[in-house]
Amino acid sequence: MHPIEGRIVVLAKHEDKVYYCNTRFIFAKEFSGTLQSQFTQCRVVSYDKASATLVLKYELGRVLSREDYLANSGANRDIFGLLAVKSIVLRSPLKLREPNVSSSKREPGDTSFANWPTRTVVVEFQNKPSALDSTSPKQLSHSGMLKVKITDLEFDDGAISYSTDLKSIGRNIEVRIINPFSRKEYDSIKPYFAKQLGQKMVVINYRIKYTAEEVIEVHAESADLDRINDSLIEKVVDYAIDDSMSKIALDKMAVVEDVFKDILPDKLDLKSLMEKIASESKTKHHQHLQFLAENQDQSLVKLKMTGKPVSFLFALATGKARYIVWETYNTEEATYIWRIGLAEDFSKAMQIIEDDIIEMRNSRKRAYRKDNRDNPDFTIIEHQYGLPGNGFDKWRAAFEVFVL
Structure with a gap:
C-alpha cells in the first residue's frame, strides 16, 4: 500500500487547471471526472508510479473554502513534495446506470474527450442517502489552543512544527505553522528566539478534522510565530553570537x-x-x-x-x-x-x-x-x-x- 492511499485530498479548479496541493496542478485535459464545485473533497484510492496517475474518489462532506484547500495542502505537502502527478482520475462513489442509447458510438481509436458522444446518465442509489452517508467514516472536527514552550518547537525549512498527544480526541497530532523564514539550522538556537520575542511560550490555534480511524487534516496558526521574520532572525543570530562570545x-x-x-x-x-x-x-x-x-x-x-x-x-x-x-x-x-x-x-x-x-x-x-x-x-x-x-x-x- 502506498503511503498516500486513504489520504484526504482537496481539489481546486481554476480556469483550465486542477490544483491538488498548494500551487501544484495538472491541466484539465489530464483530469478525468467531474468537479461540481470550486473545491472538492476526495480520498486517495491509489497511485500508479509508472504513469504518475492519482486515482481519487469523492468524499462526502460540507462545502469547502479556499482556507480548507490551503490547510489540506499543508497536511499533504510531505507526500506531494516527493510524488510526480501527471494525471488524476476522480471516481464517483455512486453507482451509475446508463440507459440504452441508440445514438452513435465512439469511433475506434478516437480517444479525445471532445469527440465522445453526449450521454444521458441516470443516477441510481444503492441505498437511501442516509444509509449511503453511513458507509463513510463519520467525520468529526475539533478546535483548540495550545501554549507551547519555544524550546519544544521544531524548526524546519519553511515551517515550525510541534507534536503532542491530544487527550480530547485520544490522538497524537503534529501542527505545522508555515513560515517562509524558518530554517532547520535555527533549531539549535531556539532559546535565543525566546529572548528576542520576549516570551518563553507561544500560542498556537488549531482545527482538526478526523474520524474514528485517522486524523484527516490539521490546520494551525500562531500570531506569535508569525512575528519571526528576517529582521527578527538577524537579531537572534546577533544575540546568539554575542552570548557565545561572552562565554x-x-x-x-x-x-x-x-x-x-x-x-x-x-x-x-x-x-x-x-x-x-x-x-x-x-x-x-x-x-x-x-x-x-x-x-x-x-x-x-x-x-x-x-x-x-x-x-x-x-x-x-x-x-x-x-x-x-x-x-x-x-x-x-x-x-x-x-x-x-x-x-x-x-x-x-x-x-x-x-x-x-x-x-x-x-x-x-x-x-x-x-x-x-x-x-x-x-x-x-x-x-x-x-x-x-x-x-x-x-x-x-x-x-x-x-x-x-
Missing part, C-alpha cells in the same frame, strides 16, 4: 567556524561573521579585526580563536612569506605578528606559535617579548587608542611595513 573560555586554539557551527545559519560566511563579532560597538579593535579577516588566507589555515582573553589567530600570505597575527577582542593589548619563511615547515612553525600563545596567556607576555626582542621574524604593534579610529591608520602603516 568563551577556551584553553586551546579552536577553529572559529567550529566554535559557532551550532548557532550560525549556513548562509553566514566567515566575513559576515567577523563583521558581526567585530562591530564598532563591541570592540576597540573592530577595524583591525575586520582588516585581518578580509586578508585571512583560509587555504593556509582556518581562522582560529582562543579565550582568556578572547582573541583570534589569523594567517596571511604574500609572495615572500607567510604570517601569523594574534589580535585580542575585548582587551587593550598589542598585536603580535610572526613571519614564517616560504621554505619553513608551516605546520610545525604554526604549532610552536600556538603553544607560545597559550603560555603567554599565563602572564608571560613580557618575558616572551624580551626573549624575542632581536628576532627579525617577530614584532608587536601597540594600539594608539587616543588617535581617531583607535589609531587604526597608524597601526595599519606599521603592519604593512613588517608584512609587505
Whole structure:
C-alpha cells in the first residue's frame, strides 16, 4: 500500500487547471471526472508510479473554502513534495446506470474527450442517502489552543512544527505553522528566539478534522510565530553570537567556524561573521579585526580563536612569506605578528606559535617579548587608542611595513 492511499485530498479548479496541493496542478485535459464545485473533497484510492496517475474518489462532506484547500495542502505537502502527478482520475462513489442509447458510438481509436458522444446518465442509489452517508467514516472536527514552550518547537525549512498527544480526541497530532523564514539550522538556537520575542511560550490555534480511524487534516496558526521574520532572525543570530562570545573560555586554539557551527545559519560566511563579532560597538579593535579577516588566507589555515582573553589567530600570505597575527577582542593589548619563511615547515612553525600563545596567556607576555626582542621574524604593534579610529591608520602603516 502506498503511503498516500486513504489520504484526504482537496481539489481546486481554476480556469483550465486542477490544483491538488498548494500551487501544484495538472491541466484539465489530464483530469478525468467531474468537479461540481470550486473545491472538492476526495480520498486517495491509489497511485500508479509508472504513469504518475492519482486515482481519487469523492468524499462526502460540507462545502469547502479556499482556507480548507490551503490547510489540506499543508497536511499533504510531505507526500506531494516527493510524488510526480501527471494525471488524476476522480471516481464517483455512486453507482451509475446508463440507459440504452441508440445514438452513435465512439469511433475506434478516437480517444479525445471532445469527440465522445453526449450521454444521458441516470443516477441510481444503492441505498437511501442516509444509509449511503453511513458507509463513510463519520467525520468529526475539533478546535483548540495550545501554549507551547519555544524550546519544544521544531524548526524546519519553511515551517515550525510541534507534536503532542491530544487527550480530547485520544490522538497524537503534529501542527505545522508555515513560515517562509524558518530554517532547520535555527533549531539549535531556539532559546535565543525566546529572548528576542520576549516570551518563553507561544500560542498556537488549531482545527482538526478526523474520524474514528485517522486524523484527516490539521490546520494551525500562531500570531506569535508569525512575528519571526528576517529582521527578527538577524537579531537572534546577533544575540546568539554575542552570548557565545561572552562565554568563551577556551584553553586551546579552536577553529572559529567550529566554535559557532551550532548557532550560525549556513548562509553566514566567515566575513559576515567577523563583521558581526567585530562591530564598532563591541570592540576597540573592530577595524583591525575586520582588516585581518578580509586578508585571512583560509587555504593556509582556518581562522582560529582562543579565550582568556578572547582573541583570534589569523594567517596571511604574500609572495615572500607567510604570517601569523594574534589580535585580542575585548582587551587593550598589542598585536603580535610572526613571519614564517616560504621554505619553513608551516605546520610545525604554526604549532610552536600556538603553544607560545597559550603560555603567554599565563602572564608571560613580557618575558616572551624580551626573549624575542632581536628576532627579525617577530614584532608587536601597540594600539594608539587616543588617535581617531583607535589609531587604526597608524597601526595599519606599521603592519604593512613588517608584512609587505
